[in-house]
Amino acid sequence: MPKCPYCKKPVTLSEKTAGSEAQPVRKEVVGTVKKEVLYSCPHCECVLGFSFFLGGVLTGRP
Numbered sequence: 010m011p012k013c014p015y016c017k018k019p020v021t022l023s024e025k026t027a028g029s030e031a032q033p034v035r036k037e038v039v040g041t042v043k044k045e046v047l048y049s050c051p052h053c054e055c056v057l058g059f060s061f062f063l064g065g066v067l068t069g070r071p
């Protein structure tokens with residue numbers, strides 16, 4: 010189980026494996042064509058990382 014490097018509490022990327030202990034990380038998507046995703050710890054709200062992907066008109070992704 011992955012743990013937050015800041016508060017050491019268990020987190021998970023998938024909501025399917027989320028249980029009473031591990032909570033899924035928060036994802037915030039910004040942008041319409043170039044999407045930027047910000048991942049943050051659900052426990053302490055520290056930023057765990059971010060990434061971006063192309064969406065919208067190019068790929069049809071929401």
Ligand SMILES: [Zn+2]
Nearest residue numbers: 013016050053
């Ligand atoms: Zn944390």
